[in-house]
Amino acid sequence: MPITEIEGRKIKLSHLDRVLWPDTGTTKGELLHYYASVAEVLIPHCAGRLASFVRTPDGVQGQRFFQKRPPAGTPDWVTTAELLRSSGELMPQVRVDDLATLMWAANLACVEIHTPQWKAASPGTADRLVVDLDPGPDRTVVDCCQVALLLRERLAADGIETWAKTSGSKGLHLYAALRDADSRQASAYARRIAQELERAHPDRVVSRMAKEDRAGRVFIDWSQNSAKKTTATPYTVRARPEPTVSTPLAWSEVADAAGPADLAFTIADVPGRIAAHGDLLAPLLAGSAAAPLPS
Structure with missing residues (x-):
C-alpha cells in the first residue's frame, strides 16, 4: 500500500486500480488525479463549510451511502467542525479546507462532495x-x-x-x-x-x-x-454512470446550448476548461459580488 506525503501529511493510498465507473473503466487512481488537478479551484468553494460525501467504495454501480460524520480512522489532522442538530446533538463533520483532506477523502472513494449555503463559522448566515x-x-x-x-x-x-x-x-x-x-x-x-x-x-x-x-x-x-440541505459543490465528481463533473459555465454556453451533450463534462474535460478559462465561478467568491436580498 503506497504512502504519499501531501502538504506534510502522510496518506496511505489503496486500490488505485479499482474501477469505480465500470461503463468507462475509470479507476480510483484517476479520481484522485482529477481532484489533485482541480484542487486549486475546487477548495475555495467548499473551504470553511461542512462537507457531506457520497461514497461508492465498490464503484458507482454498487452500494453507495451519504456520509456526514467523519468515518472511523479519520486522521487527527483533518479539520472538523460541529453542527448543532435539531435534537440538540453536536455532530462533527469534515471540512475540506486543503489538498491533503481532499486526497484523503478521494482515497476513501468519497466521489461526491456536498456543502451547505453557509460557513461553519457563521451557521446563521446564508452567504x-x-x-x-x-x-x-x-x-x-x-x-x-x-x-x-x-x-x-x-x-x-x-x-x-x-x-x-x-x-x-x-x-x-x-x-x-x-x-x-x-x-x-x-x-x-x-x-x-x-x-x-x-x-x-x-x-x-x-x-x-x-x-x-x-x-x-x-x-x-x-x-x-x-x-x-446541501448542494453538490462546484467541480465535484458525480456518482453517475460516467464520471461527470458539476462544471461552471459561461453564460454564453448556457445561451448557446443546442443539446445535452454540449453541457456534459467529465473528469477528462474539466482540467482543460480550467486551463483555458480559469474558474468561471471565481466572482462568486469575491466579497464585492455579495448583494442583499430585496426587502
Missing part, C-alpha cells in the same frame, strides 16, 4: 443563494438553460448577479453571493421568485415539489437554500 433547475420528464438541460436565462434576468432586476454550473447530473445550478441574509430569508426569496416564474410561464416552469406536476416542465427547486 449564497442557490437555485436547482431540474428537468421533468420530456425535458432536458437545454430547457433548464432557457429557464436559467429567465432567472438571471429576474434576479438582476433585484440587483443580484448570478453564475451557472451544471449539476453534473441532468440539470443546472444557479448561484449568487449574499450578504445580510439567513437561510430562511434566502429560501423564502427563492421560493417567491420560483412561484413568480411559474405564474408567468406555467407551461415551462413548476415550483411545486410534487413530482406528478413536473412532466414537460422544469422544476425550480428553491428548497436547496434550507440550512438543513
